[in-house]
Amino acid sequence: MTPRIPARTDDRGRDYRRWRTSPTDATPRLERTASELRNVTARLERIETRLPLLENTLRAVARQAGVSIGCPCGHCERSYLLIADGMMTCPTCGYQQSI
Template sequence: MSPEYKQPAEEERRQLVVDQLRELTKRVETAERRVTQVENALCAVAQEASDVSVSHACNRCEKSLLIVRNGSMRCPRCNYSRSM
């Protein structure tokens, strides 16, 4: 009987990294699709609400989009507000 061939340790590590990158790529692509879905739903909800729209990211905290209503923009995360 001949012994079973095993890949060198470096090749095993390389394959592990390749597999991890493939999995990470799939997760990022899934997250990007989900973010697009949420953005589309948020914009649709804002359009259906009276006199409300969604604007760009908050310049102060950058953790939320600004809500535009009655001539002012407000961040629901940090409460930054300014009139337009």
């Protein structure tokens, strides 16, 4: 048994122009969007600049602590594995595996 399809209503009497915005109405929204894009771009550039600094610092701290930094944790994927004393350990979820 096929489902019953409702009959189409007459759309000719509707005025769709009242839902459309004119170009002058869209200008403040476009300016706001452009401003938000500039802010996000600036934040991204700052983060990209700081990321190598943090990575270098983390490598130095790990080296001084006698720990190596491994690959991302395959269980939680929220942290890199730390390798020390023949064990790989995730500092976030606690997963451990011997090497």
